[in-house]
Amino acid sequence: MEQLNTEPTKTTANAQKPFRMSVLVCAGTGCVSNNSFKVMEALQDEIKKHNLEKEIQIVGTGCNGFCAEGPLLVVQPDEIFYAQLKVKDIPLLVEEHFLKGRPVEKFMYTPPEGEVAIPKMSDIDFFAHQRLIALRNRGLIDPEKIDEYIGRDGYTAIAKALTEMSPAEIVQEIVDSGLRGRGGAGFPSGVKWQLCAKQDSDTKYIVCNADEGDPGAFMDRSIIESDPHSVIEGMLIGAFGMGASEGFIYIRNEYPLALERLHVAIEQAEKYGLLGENILGTNFSFKMNVVRGAGAFVCGEETALIASIEGKLGEPRPRPPYPVESGLWGKPTNINNVETWANVPIIIDRGAKWFASIGTETSKGTKVFSLVGKINNTGLLEVPMGITLRDIIYKIGGGIPNGKKFKAIQSGGPSGGCIPEDQLDLPVDYESLSEAGSMMGSGGMVVMDEDTCMVDVARYFLTFTRDESCGKCAPCREGTWQMHEILTKITEGNGTLNDLAVLEALAEVVKDTSLCGLGQTAPNPVITTLRYFRDEYLAHIEKKECQAHVCRELNTYIIHGDVCKTDGKGCGVCRRECPDKAITGEKGKAHVIDQQLCGKCGVCYDVCNFNAITIE
């Protein structure tokens, strides 16, 4: 029988005595649209009427996917499964089953046969620990059909906002929800909205930042690809709340599918009159524009993004004035990230209180992460704030492939840092990650194992920020360049202890004096790797050794003659691939690398099918 996912809600927090019976009501979207809330309310009333509140607890659970038979209800410990319940069925159910202990057969669901051996999605670790709010429609609707979005309660939040709420109430709802910016810094979105709503201006703009530039992150792409209307609806609500009549979605041109689906979604919303003049027959009008980014990481920074929408160079400028006072074309402008906007409709729909009940004290709701790198289950996940990194890596991610040892998890992209094994029990929230020297960032999580060299990782990120620095301010332009030079020197085995001291000093200067967030955070990968993996730097400098064998200048490649001959039969692949012609040998015989000629590119090691080549 289908087992419901039993995530206890906050209502059970005060329970002192154990309940004799638990009633699990599915509160997934499917069941909610089948009136599961009303059924739940009716249950509560009926239980109260019979004075059973202290004996029976009611728990709202997540979706079990069996939406077609909703609303669903499971009674524990009896494991009785009721389906397609109606409000009018409740009195009989409570009296017969809960009071008299006689399960009501006519409401019960009998599953089709032959389903026993199949694992349930709610039992699969990758999915079991997730809770989908921003991704609520992923995999369930056709993103190119607006009707399917509406079918899952889409655009009811904007309808509610327009008819039942004042703009001030909307903004207050977002404030109360505790929603914080999902793009990186985690500024409270409601406060930002309040500031914008307060501005006295005839024209205001809102912007969706979909310039997802962090390498190793694809949350925003996935949200737009799987549910573009959630972003559009979020922006509509924001526009009404803040008094804006025009919005821009600034999206990377490297995401062709997302771009296409966004255009389709906007076109369909316009046809339905959900964008344009007099939306849903009200006085509210809103125009949506899509602007394609042209490949500059710095344009994720607010002021650079604004300049780029205006058709200018994507360079940041000093703040204040903040965009909320003087943004696009000098008008008050509110910028939020894709995931932030996607959370808005459901907050309005279900209420701030519900949203604030998920997560931790300071970080409410859920966060979407892309989990990639040296991990078994790569993918996109959405988890409640406060989950530990360990749970993400081992429960959801399924651990490290090939029996390798975990080394670090990198979060926050080029602005973030690497977190080592002994910090894995940190709860994922804005503050904890910052204290560990990393940051929440937009949600990229890259797992690294023993084969990853942390000095090389630091160098990798500095290559990135050096290339992406716009060049406007000297600390970032010159600082990232110099730090990159030093790191390269170290990875090539030419570093000195003095270099390390200079590197540390430079990191502080760049952090403190750069103009915008790109420069201010660029040293983070260096600072955290120095903090947690200093021994690796020292091994490169003092022993000229890269334990992970990544820094190829420090490697010596050796062919084991016996393995090459017996297992590989002298196949000759390495000889043909070697760009330096350093490998000699005949087919059927052992091959040899001439260390004088070897350029240490590592190709032979990568192409050998017989593990005949080792690195020393």
Added chain:
Amino acid sequence: MSTQTVTGIIEKYNSEPKSLIAILQDIQANQRHLPKDALEEVATSLDIPLSQAYSVATFFKAFSLTPKGEYCISVCMGTACHVKGGKQVLEKLERDLSINAGETTDDLSYSLEEVHCVGCCGLAPVVTVNDDLFSKVKLRGVKRILKKYGEK
């Protein structure tokens, strides 16, 4: 892509200076680079200094002042691709095409580029050729990719 004239592209955006980047993107997509005369026409039509058009054209990575190859091969250098060997794939392509990253073959068949993450990190390492995406690329698979696009 159908050939649109520079004039046609500019008109599509009503000669608005705020659409400068979008206009240049369309010209780049259409002609695989931004020719000098196109930039001059854009600057005149939008009534902006030529220097402004050039500054935008050289600031953003999407633009090139020299022609790109028919097949633009981009090797993802995102973090996941980096730790999973994207660099080795790039070096293999450099050897096979006898060009460095950022260059185009003399016959204008291929351009080779590094790209900072195409957002397909779950399938690293990733290589894109124009609009096609290749995932979990192995060194041995590079030949096959090139073959598909008629390596000469």
Added chain:
Amino acid sequence: MPKLKIEDLQKIKQRVQQTTNLREGKSRAKITVHMGTCGIAAGARDIMDAVMEIIENNNVDDVIITTSGCAGLCSQEPMATVELPGQTPVKYIDLTKAKIAKIFDGHVMNGKIVADFVLGVGSEQTH
């Protein structure tokens, strides 16, 4: 398309639920192919083509074919979900043309889940 009024949203919702919930018994099954960038890169388009081909070759006209975004588990793409009326949806992973053909024959046409290729039944926890 006419401009919507608020009451229209409810009507569309009911109409959509009737078709997508498979309650009316008009359709034999619904197959959802997950086509985000990852899925497509892993070969989801081939799976979609294969399904269309099977349907055409067998003159099947009571199966709903639809696409959806990423299902989240990139490492096991391409993925598809098969749902029969009155039953929980079943997710299949690591698909190939041959596998989807077996699934079509076994699960869609004969109601027998092809356990070898199954990830799981049911859906994820939303909200």
